[in-house]
Amino acid sequence: MKIAVARDTAAPLTRRRVVGLLAALALLAALVLASIAVGSRAVPLPAVVDALLHDTGEGDSYVVWSLRVPRTAVLLAVGIALGVAGMLIQALTRNPLADPGILGVNAGASLFVALGIAVFGLSSPGQYVWFSFAGALLVTVVVYVIGSAGRGSIDPIQLTLAGVTLGAILYAVVSAMTLLDPRTFEQMRNWSAGSVVGRGWEVLLPVLPFLAAGVLLAVAVAGPLNAIALGDDLAKSLGASIGRTRIIVVAAVTLLAGGATAVAGPIGFVGLMVPHVARWIVGPDQRWILGATLLLAPSLLLAADVVGRTVIRPGELPVGIVMAFVGAPILIVLVRRRKAAGL
Amino acid sequence: MTPGPTTVEPSAEGSATADPTAVEFGHRTWVVRRGRLALRWQARTVLVCTLLAVLTLVATTAALALGDYPLTLPEVWAALTGDPGAGFSSTVVLEWRLPRAVAAALFGAGLGAAGAVFQSLTRNSLASPDIIGISAGSYTGALIVIVLVQGTYLQLTAGALVGGAATAAVIYLLAWRGGVQGFRLIIVGIAVSAMLTSFNTWLMLTAKLEVALAASAWGAGTLGRIGLQEMLVGGGAVLVLLVVLAAFGQPMRQLELGDDAAHATGTRAEPVRLAVIAIAVALTAVVSSAAGPIAFIALAAPQIARRLCRTPGISVVPAALTGAVLLAGAELAALHLLPVALPVGVVTVVLGGGYLLWLIVHEVRRR
Numbered sequence: 001m002k003i004a005v006a007r008d009t010a011a012p013l014t015r016r017r018v019v020g021l022l023a024a025l026a027l028l029a030a031l032v033l034a035s036i037a038v039g040s041r042a043v044p045l046p047a048v049v050d051a052l053l054h055d056t057g058e059g060d061s062y063v064v065w066s067l068r069v070p071r072t073a074v075l076l077a078v079g080i081a082l083g084v085a086g087m088l089i090q091a092l093t094r095n096p097l098a099d100p101g102i103l104g105v106n107a108g109a110s111l112f113v114a115l116g117i118a119v120f121g122l123s124s125p126g127q128y129v130w131f132s133f134a135g136a137l138l139v140t141v142v143v144y145v146i147g148s149a150g151r152g153s154i155d156p157i158q159l160t161l162a163g164v165t166l167g168a169i170l171y172a173v174v175s176a177m178t179l180l181d182p183r184t185f186e187q188m189r190n191w192s193a194g195s196v197v198g199r200g201w202e203v204l205l206p207v208l209p210f211l212a213a214g215v216l217l218a219v220a221v222a223g224p225l226n227a228i229a230l231g232d233d234l235a236k237s238l239g240a241s242i243g244r245t246r247i248i249v250v251a252a253v254t255l256l257a258g259g260a261t262a263v264a265g266p267i268g269f270v271g272l273m274v275p276h277v278a279r280w281i282v283g284p285d286q287r288w289i290l291g292a293t294l295l296l297a298p299s300l301l302l303a304a305d306v307v308g309r310t311v312i313r314p315g316e317l318p319v320g321i322v323m324a325f326v327g328a329p330i331l332i333v334l335v336r337r338r339k340a341a342g343l
Numbered sequence: 344m345t346p347g348p349t350t351v352e353p354s355a356e357g358s359a360t361a362d363p364t365a366v367e368f369g370h371r372t373w374v375v376r377r378g379r380l381a382l383r384w385q386a387r388t389v390l391v392c393t394l395l396a397v398l399t400l401v402a403t404t405a406a407l408a409l410g411d412y413p414l415t416l417p418e419v420w421a422a423l424t425g426d427p428g429a430g431f432s433s434t435v436v437l438e439w440r441l442p443r444a445v446a447a448a449l450f451g452a453g454l455g456a457a458g459a460v461f462q463s464l465t466r467n468s469l470a471s472p473d474i475i476g477i478s479a480g481s482y483t484g485a486l487i488v489i490v491l492v493q494g495t496y497l498q499l500t501a502g503a504l505v506g507g508a509a510t511a512a513v514i515y516l517l518a519w520r521g522g523v524q525g526f527r528l529i530i531v532g533i534a535v536s537a538m539l540t541s542f543n544t545w546l547m548l549t550a551k552l553e554v555a556l557a558a559s560a561w562g563a564g565t566l567g568r569i570g571l572q573e574m575l576v577g578g579g580a581v582l583v584l585l586v587v588l589a590a591f592g593q594p595m596r597q598l599e600l601g602d603d604a605a606h607a608t609g610t611r612a613e614p615v616r617l618a619v620i621a622i623a624v625a626l627t628a629v630v631s632s633a634a635g636p637i638a639f640i641a642l643a644a645p646q647i648a649r650r651l652c653r654t655p656g657i658s659v660v661p662a663a664l665t666g667a668v669l670l671a672g673a674e675l676a677a678l679h680l681l682p683v684a685l686p687v688g689v690v691t692v693v694l695g696g697g698y699l700l701w702l703i704v705h706e707v708r709r710r
Contacts, residue, residue, distance in 0.1 A: 097530070146704055161469065162703045164533055165696050168638065172692035175563055180683050268537070317545060324541035328534040332517055335530040 017288055020281035024295035031302040035075065036068040038306050040314050043068075070200035074263060075305055075319070076298040077204060078196070079270060081211045081260035083297020084218050084290065085253045086271015087278070091225045091286055092249045093144070095159055096276070096334060100136075100257035101268025103163030107170035108139030109261035113191070114174045118184040126206030129262040133210070136258030139166060140250050191265040195318035196305060199263060207259045214255030218290060221248045225286040267320045269327020270297055276334065300326075388652045388661060395651075395664035399448050402671035406444035407436050409679050442574035443566045447674040447687070448667045450566075450634055453581040453626040455648070455666020456588055456659050458641030460623035463595055463657040464616060465528060468702070471642040472507075472627040475532025478638065479539040480510025481631035482562065486543055489558060490550045496573060496632075500580075503632035507624045510535065564637035564688020566674055577633040581626060585663060588622045592659055595619060599656050637688045639695020640666050640673075646702070669694075 037048045043060050051061040052069075082100060089105075090098045100106050112135030116128040146162045178185040227240035235242055260267070278292035301319065304326060308317035372385050407423075408414045414422075414432050421428065422436035458471040472478055484506020488494040494502065514535055518528040547558060561568060569577075594615045597605040602612040630637065644666035645657045652661050673690045681690075 146700075158703055158706070160530060160533075162700060165699045165703070169693055169696035169700075172563075172689045172696070176685050176689045179563075179685060179689075312549075315549075318548075321541045321545050324537050328538040331534040331537075332531050335527055335534075336517075336520060 013283055017282045021292060021295065024281070024292060024299065028295050028299045028302075031299050031306065032072055032076070034306050035072045035302045036064055039063075039068065039309055040316075066200075070204070071196055071305075072302070073201070074196050074199045074204050075301050077208060077211055078260045078264045078267065079298030079301030080294055081214065081256040082267060082270040082301070083274040083293045084215055084271075085256040085260070086297075087275040087286075087289055087293045088218055088221070088225075088249050088253050088256075089140075089271065090275050091229060092246065092253075093159060094229065097160045097272070097331065098163075099269060099272035100253065101266060101270075102160060102167075102272060102331075103139070103143045104165075104167030104170060105136050105139045105143070105253065105257045106261045106266035106268065107167035107174075108135035109133075109258050110266050111135050111170045111174050112138075113262065114177050114184060114188055117188065118177050118181050124203070124206075126203075129207050129210065129259060132262035133254055133258040136261065137250070137254040139170070140253050140257075142166065144246075144250065195320060196264050197316060197318070203263055207263050210255045210259045214252045214259065215294075217248050217252035217255070221245055221252065222287040222290045225249070229284070229286070265320060267301075267323055269323045269330070270301055272334075273327055273330045274300055276330075385652070385654070388654060388658070391648075391651045392661055392664055395661065395668050399664065399667045399671055402668065402675055403444045403448050406447065406671065406675055406678075407440045409675070410435070410440065438571070442569045442571050443674070444671070446566055446569045446574045446578055446633070447671045449578040449581045450630045450637070451640055451644075451670025452585060452663040452667040453630050454637065454640040454670065455644030456585055456663040457623040457626040457630075458643075458666070459645040459648075459657045459659045459662035460588070460595070460619050461641075462645050463599055463659075464620065466599065467529070468646055469529050469642070469699075470532075471645075472623065473636065473638045473641045475514055475529060476536035476539060477507050477511050477514075477532075477624060477627050478631050478636035478641075479536045479543075481507035481628040482636040483539045483543055483546075484509075484628070485632045486546055486558060486562075490546050490554060493554075496576065500576070500629060500632040503628040504625060507628035507631070508621075510539070511620070511624050561635040563686040564635040564691065565686035566634050567686070569633060573633045577629055580629045584622050584626050584629070588619065588626075588659055591615060591619050591622075595659070596656060635686075635688060637670070638692045639699065640669050640691055643695045643698050644669055647698075 033045065033048060036052070037043045037045055041063055043051070043064060047060045048064060051064040055061055055065050057065075085100045085105075086098065089100060089103065090096060109132040112131040113128045116122040116131035122128045122131070143159070143163050143166065146159065174188070178188050224235075224240045224245040227235040227238045228242065228245060230238070232242055257271075274293050274297040275289060278289045278296055282288035282292050301323070304322040305319040308319050308322040311317055373389065404416070404419065407419045408416060412432075412435050414436065418432050419436055422433040423441075425433075454473075458473075461470050461472055461475070462468055481503040484502040484504070485499045486502075487506070488499050488502035492498070514528065514532050517535070518531040520527070543562065547562075550558065594605070594610045597608050597610040598612060598615060600608075605612050605615075627641070645662040647669075648661035648665040649657055651665070652658070654661075670687070670691070673694065674687045677685045677687045677690045
């Protein structure tokens with residue numbers, strides 16, 4: 001009887017998942033093309049395809065290959081990293097409001113990057129990515145310790161508040177450092193608005209292996225996270241190793257959020273929204289959520305960047321600012337839902 | 344989190360936890376009667392308030408004396424009293440240091456009082472104007488005036504007032520769901536602040552470089568732009584608002600008991616609530632338009648005051664005095680303790696934020 005019921009519900013769910021993922025894939029492909037086509041010099045779609053196929057090194061082809069393709073690649077990588085980091089941190093803290101930006105992880109990475117620039121005179125992301133990792137790791141651990149300080153589980157909203165406060169303090173220290181040292185201010189100014197303008201392969205490639213490692217760790221840990229979602233006691237009785245899962249998740253969040261911040265500066269809200277949309281499409285299984293996040297998160301960031309490039313032509317809005325305008329209303333909607341407050 | 348103001352133990356100091364057999368007679372109080380009017384003071388509150396006032400005076404005097412051109416106390420006094428022999432020290436004290444020093448104390452008091460109002464009305468120790476985004480809204484209003492019309496100081500204050508009031512209304516509406524639950528209000532406020540901050544960043548990007556540079560230093564919260572005019576207009580407005588607010592002290596205490604109880608004791612809940620919210624928003628806006636969004640004073644001052652006075656609820660006067668001490672002290676630290684002068688907002692964020700983190704961890708631990 002039970003099995004029959006399960007089969008009945010499983011078939012539509014699988015169909016929904018497959019259809020959803022295919023739609024997400026199509027959306028991502030369309031947005032990649034849009035991201036290559038749209039800009040201060042608009043390239044029509046046939047020309048985009050032509051330029052992609054034949055690299056002539058001049059005209060549209062030059063614009064596409066030297067500017068748009070690297071930028072799109074950066075957005076893809078950063079989007080995936082931030083989305084997966086958000087999904088992991090939500091699953092780990094069982095907190096629907098968690099996000100590397102909201103919980104201050106990006107701020108921690110910023111602080112350490114500022115330290116690297118001010119104290120050690122670093123200048124390229126390949127160099128300061130390690131500082132970014134250190135900051136992200138520190139804040140992830142601190143937030144987790146705050147979250148597990150009490151006997152019971154922490155109220156998601158209190159954890160959010162703790163993270164926001166931590167972020168405010170860290171950003172204040174960053175702003176103090178940049179105000180003290182004009183050279184740091186100059187370097188940080190470009191980076192701290194959360195922008196991908198002028199970020200190309202030379203910025204992305206040194207960080208890419210770390211992002212890939214983070215995604216692989218996330219894939220490895222998605223199954224056990226399903227057990228963790230049931231609560232620690234039940235997870236133990238199901239044979240999940242809670243301690244090991246947590247360490248892997250913290251490592252993955254560090255690699256992903258730290259790496260993404262090193263490349264594009266602090267960008268918030270991607271990791272907040274995408275897992276919710278993913279859960280809505282594919283259901284509560286973390287492995288499927290991970291798959292959907294891999295497609296949806298870069299779509300969101302690409303869409304935000306395309307919007308940022310078009311709304312104030314010929315100028316550009318940094319993608320971090322667009323994300324705040326899209327993301328903050330989502331946070332409000334989530335907190336207005338009764339479930340969010342009591343999860 | 345148990346919000347502070349909800350506890351309404353009738354003057355049970357420490358609630359006699361140490362020895363259950365001890366009889367607790369409550370706080371020692373002083374009563375002043377004159378005809379039909381009677382004022383009742385709690386001895387500890389009076390003592391704490393006096394101490395805080397003295398501390399504010401000390402910090403302000405120190406701010407007048409310290410600096411690249413250090414002065415002795417008699418020299419400061421001579422300059423203040425208009426002694427013709429004061430000479431250059433008169434310029435230093437009256438024109439350079441006095442506006443900033445007095446503004447630090449008054450603005451701190453304004454922020455502390457505004458925080459007390461919001462925390463008391465929402466019965467939530469975290470719902471202060473800087474956390475829920477009213478400071479950010481005021482700052483945005485002022486910034487729009489600066490960037491778009493290069494307005495005067497008065498226009499700027501008007502912009503801040505409109506921005507603060509509009510933000511307060513938006514946050515309240517968004518957080519409303521058959522009543523405003525404390526934490527929903529705070530998260531909605533945080534989200535609205537995030538949007539406003541992004542909008543501010545964008546305004547800065549579109550502004551001319553020199554406007555953007557001036558505005559960005561101001562965005563951290565600084566008293567560096569305060570001149571005699573700002574001190575007189577801003578400080579005066581804060582003083583007037585504080586006096587008006589003090590008149591609402593008694594009805595506010597009734598409101599903390601809930602609307603029904605307030606009605607029963609003869610307080611009309613809605614008009615009082617609207618009036619004190621308007622005053623608190625105005626206080627925040629006046630300070631933000633002159634000094635930028637100085638964070639965490641409004642959050643921390645009422646809570647520190649409550650712990651110092653050991654009163655069950657939030658009271659405005661101790662909160663205002665604590666705010667004055669905090670901002671005057673932070674300004675001193677920002678100017679003289681650190682190797683390089685920083686905007687005072689940086690210091691208040693680090694100190695106040697640390698305090699808030701401690702508060703959250705402490706509350707979580709206790710459960």
